[in-house]
Amino acid sequence: MKLLYCPKCGDIFKLTDKKWRMCECGRARGRYMDSRNAVYSGGVPLGFNNFNFFPAINGQPERGLGRRFEAFVIPKECPTMREIKENGPEFADGPWAEGWTKRSGQVPEDICVDELGEQK
Numbered sequence: 001m002k003l004l005y006c007p008k009c010g011d012i013f014k015l016t017d018k019k020w021r022m023c024e025c026g027r028a029r030g031r032y033m034d035s036r037n038a039v040y041s042g043g044v045p046l047g048f049n050n051f052n053f054f055p056a057i058n059g060q061p062e063r064g065l066g067r068r069f070e071a072f073v074i075p076k077e078c079p080t081m082r083e084i085k086e087n088g089p090e091f092a093d094g095p096w097a098e099g100w101t102k103r104s105g106q107v108p109e110d111i112c113v114d115e116l117g118e119q120k
Contacts, residue, residue: 001050002074002081004030004043012046037080045074045081 004021005012006028013021015030015038022029028043038045049070056067074081 001048001053002030002032002038003046003048004028004040005046006043015040037082039082039084041084045078047072047074047081 002015003012004015004023006023006025008027009023009025011023011025011028013023013028015021015032017032017035020029020031023043028040030038030040030043030045032038049072053069056069059067061067076083
């Protein structure tokens, strides 16, 4: 499981398939490109070891210490988690890009638009 941490606002959020997500302040952004590969900008990528994360959730104790699982900072050079530049082609299709609401027909929850679909 891939997550993104924003050092500016402290948000940590999961990436989703083919849908851009961003932190509260908008500086960290990312998404999965397919079931394994993701791109991001402006944050620090984190990972959970799925092989011990899901068993820890399923084995949640009633009391006492919680079950441990492995989390890690994904290295800067990683074939499945690639940082992109804000002026790169992958970045241009996000909800912050000019004209996105007209191209997609969608209005993201965190962006205000007027009656004509223009960003405010």
